Amino acid sequence: MSVMDRSEKRVIATTGALLSLFIFSILYARGRYNDLPECLPFNKAYTEPKVTRLDDKTYQVYAVAQMWQFQPAEIFIPVGSEVDFFVTSRDVVHGFNIYEKNVNLMAVFGNINKTTVKFDKPGVYKITCHEYCGVGHQNMQAQVVVNDPAAH
């Protein structure tokens, strides 16, 4: 187009290249890093907090957030385990953030959120509520204890 200056054409080309790079990176990162959460239809079974051991290295956690605590409040698993978190809320919206593992979910009444994460290193991983949920919001933290010696 003659309405375009030469430098404008160059900018359009640069924009296109950068955009392709961004989109490529996003698609490439899918599956390699924590992906977006799974979409599950609601099921009442998930509203009872529990930890289930499927096998040596595979666990399922039904995590229930409520004003102002998580249940279970402490989750013990051995190092190297892969854990499916199923997260919901009994009341208002809460957050479910394990920042060291980039687990970042919203806990919503009547909805089930799910992600899977592997705990490779021993340690204590904090679960922090990072959505405002009322006057006690700043008290709401739980933890995943990986290979806690006290548990043995």
Added chain:
Amino acid sequence: MHVSKSLKRLIFWELGIPISLLIIGIYHGLMQTIYRSGVIHESKMAHLDYYQGLTLHGVINAVVLTSFFAVAFGHATMAFYFKREPNKTVAWGSFWLMTTGTLLAAWAMLAGKASVLYTFYPPLKAHPFFYLGAALLIVGSWIPLFNWARMYVRWKRENATVKTPLAVLGTLVNFIIWFVCTLAVAYEVLVLLLPWAMGWKATVNVTLARTLFWFFGHALVYFWLLPAYIMFYTMLPKLAGGKLFSDLAGRIALFLFLLFSVPVGVHHQFSDPSITKGVKMFQGLLTFGVAIPSFITAFTLAASLEYAGRKRGAKGLLGYFGKLPYLDPSRFLFAYLISGLFLFIFGGLTGLVNASGQLNNVVHNTAWMPGHFHMTVAGPVFLGIIGMSTYLYSTLSGKKVFLPRINVIIPYLWVVGILIFSFGMSWGGLIGEPRRTNLGLTYLNPSHELFTPEWVPTTMLALMGGIIMTIAGLLFFIVFFGTMLSKRTTEGVLELPVSEALHDEKRIPLFDTFKPWLVTMGVILAVAYVPAFIDASKNPAEGAPRFLPDNPSPVENAAPVTKKTVTPAPLVSLNATR
């Protein structure tokens, strides 16, 4: 240009009301950084609770100030370019609706009956006046669009072959975006929340409400931004002493915003349940469409500034940056706009992070987020608003700006404050510091078991930045209200800086008409959002009852003490390795 007393008064009130409220907004901004850094370990100070204050901070700064300003600036722009005033009755009607709405919501928040933050996610329930107030504010801000559309159609009839002025185009695009996106939040508030808050409906679908909110919420950020864009394109080059590099580029960018600013709201819900990955991915990729108008803008503005600098004798590749009128009190708007533009570079870069699904897992709802958006909404948007408010007030009233030398350094002080603040917040977010949290009570309280020492330096930086921002804010109040209190020296007129175009391309009909763009907008919206709304309606199970922020039992069971109160289940600690 001379304008009627009525229009002047309207614009003065539409600037004065939100800027007066902003005093509360800025005060609590500072307080938040104080609480969060653990300097105090209190749930409230001076009768204002942390979360109540945070609600006020978000609603006043990001909703009331921005929408009042957009309307006032729109009236000024339309009157200035069309040389004709908007219909008086309609304009004042809009003003009264917005003011009534603001007062209702302000009462609910100040009375402590609406500490639900500016996103008011159910099932946290606010006082019905909060929802009603929000609805009135929004509906009131729709009305000018119809007022201006009439002026536009009439002008177009008389000037069919003349390009619509860029500023007019921008204002119309902005309010069309606003009208479309607020339909969703009006529906959320009036159909889902208000009847539920009144107790006429037992439950609410939380995910549907959130999806409706973010249909609105992302476009909201463009509604904030476009007035600043209008200033960047149509004023900044002139203020710099040059010309707008390309007029057509501005038009293309504006129409692309029309396409891309609404159908991407699900990128705020990457971490939400019940919305399928496909919908999130699709809207996530569409979000990057905004990169196109953003890069067009970045280039066009840089080229315009370069032209201005070279005209002033600049040499070399980047020498033009040294030749711009940074500290000229008679062109103080330049200082505000260039400072905003500078912050926006960082706002944009951090925004790219947020828009990428996997990276969003790192930062979602952490302190990173306020770190990011204080470089957008409290960056170019806020600086554009306060700079233009002082400018409009002083030219329209015929009063000289109070303390002109101070006025011109305010934006630079603000930039320094924001950079420190946002650095602290972003760093904190990367190491898990949550947003929307009174950290001082627990995480930043050395005598509490949840004490997290890693967040001491990050919150301290935010505090330092917050103090500098507050000083800049105070100086602005002194300049603005000082100007108001000073004596008139000339007759007030409506004058806006107008940039000529360096490349003033001939009129291309496609970029001077709304119809094809509106149709395309509708199609993209439907493709992006119909599946999202289906997900949000179908996947969640039951709706939620009402909850107040201070009680874990739903409202129905909560009230009288004599009734049996539901105690939350005891903490359980489960050990699956046994």
